[in-house]
Amino acid sequence: xxxxxxxxxxxxxxxxxxxxxxxxxxxxxxxxxxQWYTVLEQTPNPAxxxxxxxxxxxxxxxxxxxxxxxxxxxxxxxxxxxxxxxGCSASSSYGCYSDETNHQVTLSKAFYLGKTEVTQAQWxxxxxxxxxxxxxxxxxxxxxxxxxxxxxxxxxxxxxGLRLPSEAEWEYACRGNTTTAFHSMPGYPNGTNDDxxxxxxxxxxxxxxxxxxxxxxxxxxxxxxxDMSGNVWEWCNDWYGSYAEGNATDPAGPSSGSYRVAxxxxxxxxxxxxxxxxxxxxxxxxxxxxxxxxxxxxxxxAFTSNDTDGDGIPNATDNCPSVxxxxxxxxxGNGVGDACELDCNQNGLADVxxxxxxxxxxxxxxxxxxxxxxxxxxxxxxxxxxxxxGTAVRIIGTNFFSALPVSVTFxxxxxxxxxVVSLTEITAVTxxxxxxxxxxxxxxxxxxxxxxxxSCDGDLDNNGTIDSSDLGLMLVNYGNCYESAATAPxxxxxxxxxxxxxxAVKK
Numbered sequence: 001x002x003x004x005x006x007x008x009x010x011x012x013x014x015x016x017x018x019x020x021x022x023x024x025x026x027x028x029x030x031x032x033x034x035q036w037y038t039v040l041e042q043t044p045n046p047a048x049x050x051x052x053x054x055x056x057x058x059x060x061x062x063x064x065x066x067x068x069x070x071x072x073x074x075x076x077x078x079x080x081x082x083x084x085x086x087g088c089s090a091s092s093s094y095g096c097y098s099d100e101t102n103h104q105v106t107l108s109k110a111f112y113l114g115k116t117e118v119t120q121a122q123w124x125x126x127x128x129x130x131x132x133x134x135x136x137x138x139x140x141x142x143x144x145x146x147x148x149x150x151x152x153x154x155x156x157x158x159x160x161g162l163r164l165p166s167e168a169e170w171e172y173a174c175r176g177n178t179t180t181a182f183h184s185m186p187g188y189p190n191g192t193n194d195d196x197x198x199x200x201x202x203x204x205x206x207x208x209x210x211x212x213x214x215x216x217x218x219x220x221x222x223x224x225x226x227d228m229s230g231n232v233w234e235w236c237n238d239w240y241g242s243y244a245e246g247n248a249t250d251p252a253g254p255s256s257g258s259y260r261v262a263x264x265x266x267x268x269x270x271x272x273x274x275x276x277x278x279x280x281x282x283x284x285x286x287x288x289x290x291x292x293x294x295x296x297x298x299x300x301x302a303f304t305s306n307d308t309d310g311d312g313i314p315n316a317t318d319n320c321p322s323v324x325x326x327x328x329x330x331x332x333g334n335g336v337g338d339a340c341e342l343d344c345n346q347n348g349l350a351d352v353x354x355x356x357x358x359x360x361x362x363x364x365x366x367x368x369x370x371x372x373x374x375x376x377x378x379x380x381x382x383x384x385x386x387x388x389x390g391t392a393v394r395i396i397g398t399n400f401f402s403a404l405p406v407s408v409t410f411x412x413x414x415x416x417x418x419x420v421v422s423l424t425e426i427t428a429v430t431x432x433x434x435x436x437x438x439x440x441x442x443x444x445x446x447x448x449x450x451x452x453x454x455s456c457d458g459d460l461d462n463n464g465t466i467d468s469s470d471l472g473l474m475l476v477n478y479g480n481c482y483e484s485a486a487t488a489p490x491x492x493x494x495x496x497x498x499x500x501x502x503x504a505v506k507k
């Protein structure tokens with residue numbers, strides 16, 4: 001089994017190919033059709049792709065320039081193959097870091113990249129959830145989705161057949177054939193190193209208000225890409241590490257690591273936010289990190305009709321595409337042989353076939369067996385409770401499957417009265433624990449999301465009675481002290497302190 005770039009929309013109750021064919025027809029797909037996009041413009045618009053060299057490369061590639069991905073509705077633009085200098089581009093105020101070493105990179109294949117960051121509406125349509133902090137506003141659907149982990153995005157990409165760009169692909173697409181700290185903008189076709197001009201292309205340092213902004217609100221670069229600098233950081237596919245020495249062709253980054261790469265800078269107000277928006281600036285975070293200023297955009301390798309599954313192996317010598325090899329088994333009828341479909345548990349059976357047969361469940365309909373999903377915890381409500389335990393809480397996150405055994409722990413101790421309410425919510429009662437910040441985990445995957453308050457005598461001033469002076473002492477101590485849960489005061493200070501905790505991509 002191996003990954004494939006084509007994935008049909010799945011329904012967990014489907015048991016016959018006839019129903020699959022009907023589902024494909026509803027999505028505007030004929031049986032065996034593998035064209036994943038709708039062409040919007042064949043040749044590049046000079047008003048958008050302002051670089052003449054880039055325009056000619058796109059035309060020479062033979063691929064359409066502007067397309068819409070049929071599965072996600074995301075508009076994508078072709079980035080031509082090229083060789084460029086990757087690494088250090090200092091700005092007028094900020095130099096480069098040791099991990100930005102200059103080296104020559106060749107991207108041998110053209111690829112498509114989302115014109116904008118993936119929006120909340122696009123995520124909601126495929127995943128039936130919205131983890132974003134900045135939802136609920138009138139323009140939220142057109143703001144970038146954030147609060148998504150690298151691991152969350154793997155589910156979205158499996159459901160759509162898309163992928164994250166490599167770090168090298170991201171940087172080349174950001175630069176748009178420039179070599180400067182910041183890509184081209186009106187009046188500066190070759191880019192600029194002037195920090196004072198960043199305002200033209202990026203939402204950063206809370207310019208225009210703190211929080212995310214609707215995508216495509218600033219000037220695009222010479223490839224027609226918006227928000228490559230600012231708005232939200234963008235996850236890349238690579239593990240973080242030093243660049244390999246010497247020139248590289250289609251680099252994919254280290255083979256393993258602890259952190260994934262993020263690029264482009266974000267909206268928040270930090271003193272060096274300008275620095276973070278430079279084309280060569282790199283940062284990283286754990287793949288389960290969830291931040292209100294980190295999102296993503298999607299990519300897909302351009303391929304021809306002679307390579308049905310887009311793996312770079314022509315159909316004539318590839319045993320996978322059933323369109324080219326009718327004898328190859330194709331349980332979901334999507335034109336890609338079962339041997340080329342995903343097999344997350346490495347049991348020799350395509351995930352799609354196991355789902356369609358009912359052998360495994362797929363509650364969130366993203367094409368990944370529930371047994372292969374990783375649960376994640378984003379927050380717990382209320383955010384604190386007494387260390388004696390007994391607090392009824394709601395755990396908010398992703399991939400909570402009622403069809404599978406669910407383990408919920410607070411600081412390693414099991415919670416009680418656990419109920420899976422939905423894919424994104426669990427209710428439980430806290431066990432006793434040690435005072436302080438505590439990791440809340442679902443099926444072993446967790447985050448520091450609950451605060452155990454110490455219990456103490458309610459008569460804090462020892463005057464023989466619990467009165468207003470004790471309440472004052474409680475508030476001074478962040479509302480942590482009370483005799484029992486029944487007499488606990490309200491805790492506005494705890495909420496204010498928790499909300500003010502910095503959430504940042506590690507550097």
